[in-house]
Structure formats: C-alpha cells, structure tokens
Amino acid sequence: MRALVLGASGGIGAALVARLRGQGASVTALSRSGDGLDLTQADTVADHAARLQGQDFDLIVNTIGALVIDGHGPEKTMDAVDPQAMARQFALNATGVALAIRHFAPLLARDRRSVMGSLSARVGSIGDNDLGGWVAYRAAKAAQNQIIRTAAIEYRRRNRHAVLVALHPGTVETPLTAKYAARYPTITPERSAGALLEVIAGLTPEDSGSFWDWKGARVPW
Template sequence: MSFLQEIKNANALIVGASQGIGFGFVKNLLENNKITKIYATYRQPDSASELLTLADKYCDKLGTACAKGARHLTCLSMDITDESQIAEVVQKIRGDVTQLHLVINCVGILHDSSLEPEKSLRQINSENLMRYFQVNSIGSVLLAKHLLPLLRHKDRSVFASISAKLGSIGDNQLGGWYGYRASKAALNMFLRTVAIEYGRTSPKTIVVTLHPGTTDTRLSKPFQANVPPEKLFSVERTVTQLLGVIEHLQDNDSGKFFSWDGSQLPW
C-alpha cells in the first residue's frame, strides 16, 4: 500500500512551485483527494503569476475554513538561499497544521542571464560555484533542518528533492558542467546524511533524491536540441512518473537516489 493510501488527510509542501515541475506538482496534487492542504512556495511574485492565479480558486489564506472536500492551497514567498525565510515559512505552516506528509523541493538552477554550465576549467569562478551550491544543495539541507518537527509524527511521510543524473559521480563519463554536477552530487550526499539522522529522529520519514529526466522546462530549454523526442518529457508526464516513484517508496528506500522510472541511480 502506498503511503498516501494510509493517510486520511495528507498535507503537502511544494518548494519552488512557481513554474516548471513544481507548478506541475501543485496542479496534480490539487486533483488528489488524499491531499487536503497544499503549501506552495515561490521566490518572486512576477514569476509566479500562474500559481497565484490558481490560488485564487482555492482557500489561500492560513487559517481559512474551506468547504468540506475543498483543497486548500496556500502560497508563501520564500528564497531558499535565506535560512531566515525558510524558518519563517515553516513557522507559518506550523501555525496552521501540526504535520506534513509530503515535501518536494523543486528548486534548482542550471543557467540564467549571468550563469552558464562550464564546458572547461577556464570558465570556472568561485562566485558561480557558490551560487550553484547555495541553490542546488544547501537549501535542501536547511529545509530538512527546519521541517523536522512537521515530519516527526506517527504517519509515514516523504521528503524528496529534485536532483539530476548529472550529479551521479559513478555515471559521469562526459565531464563539464562542474558547478551543476558538483552541487547535485552535494545535494545527494546531504540528503543521504539527512536520511540517516531522520532514521533516528523521524523514523517514519523516507528521504530521497529524484532524477526527473529531461523535462520541457525553462531550465532545459537551451539544451534540448540533441534530446530525442521520446526522451523529452512534458511537465505533466514527469510529475506523474515521479509521484509514481514516491507512492511506491518503502521504508528501506530512505537515503537512496531514484530515476523517474523507479530505478536506483549510482552515487
């Protein structure tokens, strides 16, 4: 039996829900009758217009009473690189509920106007490396630190972060993309270590990292030219596949790194 089937009224937190895979998770979970409350974080309102518009259709304020059977979507502003903002958001959620059952961190960075994956050592600089690690690695372990009280309960729960196959050291055959690869490898190590501590302090929580495959989002857009059509997933397909993996997790899967098809990836 999947862990959500065991829970009567589950609460979920999607971090980085303004677009892409995160927004896809929100839309999917709003259709799941096992999920009662969804908390969704975004960094900037101007990039979260669809999410905020969606929230207008649901109860979107902490403490608001919803009609029976209605989904409760609460949107919260948070920069995952700022620990004080993480602590503040978690405190707001704790003021509304005592438990979370599903947490998925979808925040990640590969490129933007001032950041590109490095093709060689000549392109490496410390500022860009720090940015990769702050967004792709450190944020997740800070979430695990502050969310522990909401995950430590008698029901099974899942804490998952979106990683990438490029973060697998054993699978690295091509090189390049130093900052992205290393920050995702660090994410995997952080959550492997979190899983060990959670095994003692929150033993009903399963901690995993997930490789979504190449998904048609802004993150992958500049690098899609050489991706075969059958290997480029829509957001909807990626979300469905990853939720399928999450639904079938067992207690002894905590601390592992899974691909979108449920196979375990090498570290």
C-alpha cells in the first residue's frame, strides 16, 4: 500500500503514519511544521501535490484542522461570533479541505480501490446538533462535509475506484481537545488511528460521499 498523510506532525497524523508503516505501507508524510504544507495557502498545496505527480496512492488522509485559531476558541453563544475568527475557521477547516481535494485527489490510484479521507467532526453534523454553541467550528466542519460530498459526486465520473469520505476520529487526547475534552470520554491518537484504518479498510466505492465515525457507524449530515 502507498499512503499519503497530510498533517503528519499532529497527534492523529503521527499515529496514522506509525500504524501504516508498522503494517508495511510506504508512507509519504507531509505537515506544515516539517514541510511547509499550509492548507490556508493555496500555493503550498499546489506545490506539494506537483512534487508527487506520477505517484499513485491507495490512501490519502487529511488530518489537518484546528479548533482554536489565533487564540479564538469555540463560542458559547451567538453573541460571541467574530467575523474574522469565523473566516479563519473556514479558511482552514473548509476551504483548506477543498484545496487538498483539488490538488491531492488526482493522485489516487485509478486501477484499483483508493480512498481519500478527511478528518471532520461529529459537531459538524447538522442532524446531530442538540447542544448549540461552537458556531464557527461547527459551521466550518459542516461546510467541509458538503465539500467532500460534492467532490465525491464528481469523482464518480473521474475515477470510478475512488472513495472520498469524511471521518470523525473520536474525542482524541491531543492539544486540540485538551481544554475542552474533560466532560467527554477520550481515546488515544493510537487507538483512533487504528480504528480509522479499520473503517477505511471496509469502505467501497459505493460509500463515497459518506460520513463515518471511528467506531464504523455512519454519522448523519
């Protein structure tokens, strides 16, 4: 297997790289800190994808995302909405994913099943939202889900073997969740990575455009 992990220096990304390599996969690992890949900067996404032209990947996983950006954490009420903070959420968690799909999805293998998954979040589910709050993050992740769904429809025509999916990794013990996870059961990055790979292993092209959690259950849009 040939795999590409975006965000390989983060908790889940690093765990995915380690797990895949432990399974004998050939892994290309990219990150902002190590390689300058920044999903909010279109030129860096295009440049890194261009360097990989000619390779075909069985698996591409985007683990890049953020809950707190430039000190702005999730809002508790609509009164806390800040337009600049919301724009930054969309730039990374939605537009950045669109750029990742635009430039990296063409590298998916075309002669066999191949998967591109992007880490979304259950709080991005509109149907599962019973608590409110976290307006910008929820909205950006919901937008990411729509981007993946839309791209999957296009890729049914471009690459019939490709599977594009949104993935909820669970509430993982990483710096991203440290301040907000105290009230929720958490799992380690290693457990999340292993579970996500098991979910991915069971996907077929008919599942393209869907949203799955780390336990293998579909998440409502």
